[in-house]
Amino acid sequence: DAKTTQPTSMDCAEGRAANLPCNHSTISGNEYVYWYRQIHSQGPQYIIHGLKNNETNEMASLIITEDRKSSTLILPHATLRDTAVYYCIVRSFKTSGSRLTFGEGTQLTVNP
């Protein structure tokens, strides 16, 4: 799986958009970008994933650059409950099967 680089921590004001970057410059053509989050020792929670097109669901938007070397997770209106560690994972079923390889992630703190 391609290596990912995320900032260690970020802050965001409640009600504002939170933009979490992820660098995956060695991503290969069959690798997807997944985002999960973990709220204080709870089980990780799936947020969104994509291959090359931008994706949006009820939780967030995922913007992947045209060269696919980086992506941004956008939480449009962050709330205090969005405070969590956010993990960007690049994964190819072909090379790694179904396992998820978690890095250090980004600690997002949403402030009132």
Place this chain on the structure above:
Amino acid sequence: DSGVTQTPKHLITATGQRVTLRCSPRSGDLSVYWYQQSLDQGLQFLIQYYNGEERAKGNILERFSAQQFPDLHSELNLSSLELGDSALYFCASSGANSQDIQYFGAGTRLSVL
């Protein structure tokens, strides 16, 4: 609620003992995964079962073993426990599609004293 159920929520035991952690996957999910999260190692994949068969192995110690039963629930057995085995153990499940999302349980917190 992810639909994945793990029991017990907390487990306190002594070194040298053996414990069993249980996981019930989401209805219809054939794959079960086990992950360990300790303070110094982060979230690490241990093992995956698919429809009763071992599918993939990660950083799982020989003292640890798992199985998946015909009703698709899974158990993770940890034996000869050491202080360093204290961690959160998460189970996840997914469907048959290769892109399938993994849904995680709330975890079992194991404390080895």
